[in-house]
Amino acid sequence: MKSTEWERIIVTDQAGRDVTISERPQRIASGYYISTSLLLALGCQNRLVGIEAKAEERNIYALAAPEIIDLPNMGSAKDFNLEACIALKPDLVILPKKLQEPAKALEELGISVLLINPESDALLQEAIRLLGSAVGEEEKSEALLECYEETNEKLAASIKNADTPSIYLAGNSDMLRTCPGGMYQNTLIKSAGGRNVAEAIEGDSWAGISYEQLLNWNPDYIIIAAEASYTAEDLRSVPELANLKAVKENHVLTMPSDFEAWDAPAPSGILGKLWLLAALHPEAYSLEEFQEDVSDFYDRFYGFTVDKELLTVS
Helix, strand or coil: CCHHHCCCEEEECCCCCEEEECCCCCCEEECCHHHHHHHHHCCCHHHEEEECCCHHHCHHHHHHCHHHCCCCECECCCCECHHHHHHCCCCEEEEECCCHHHHHHHHHCCCEEEEECCCCHHHHHHHHHHHHHHHCCHHHHHHHHHHHHHHHHHHHHHHCCCCCCEEEEECCCCCCEECCCCCHHHHHHHHCCCEECCCCCCCCCCEECCHHHHHHHCCCEEEECCCCCCCHHHHHCCHHHCCCHHHHCCCEEECCCCCCCCCCCCCCHHHHHHHHHHHHCCCCCCHHHHHHHHHHHHHHHCCCCCCHHHCCCC
């Protein structure tokens, strides 16, 4: 859609706020890595004028749009730099839902702000559709959503008659932190035909547990979150965990992070489901199928070629 074709729109963001966008955004600032990655999938890299801190640590940026790494940064959700954002003179800012106070300050200056909160499968898809409308890339957002629908159908068909192994997802900062039922990662486990041993824990953020609790759960598999500060070998070497079924059967795996953290509610989080499906149910979904699906996804939505040899599930 060209700017001359744009009609003033009002969208409702994921904080329930009605946001008016009078013209097609040409200067977009994204203060959240999930929205930045999504904007790349929507082909908006040339319209970005600022992004979140630590962009150099995001492999997906280097692969898909290395030019954005050196853009001015606006800090993080924990330490957002309002002044830096204002200095960019954006006409649209995208922030995580928790940054409602900075959003209010920006709107008082006449800057449109969208707050997103993609903390579940449904909310991630809602965020995709929301951003597609806000930046005038509805066709690309619908194509991404169609890919999600097709992949979820493939997942459902693959696990229909499969066993349901128990899974403990170990957090990236501490192996004794895990995902309760309210987190996106719980959906990832279920979609791949697993059962999250911590599903009954309430909340939507990482929860601390004890060795005793983990031993009581005795999961079939331990999956270590992407970008963890420790390795599978570190976990297997903990004396208190030596008798766990997953440890004894060498079912301790680390979620890949060569491209993006596939256990996060980012656009490529759908690939995390496929990786886990291939790991848990290789008889239903082969490594070769997984490699092909990942290659197709990144070629289609991010425009780069994947080295398939990097894609393993061990």
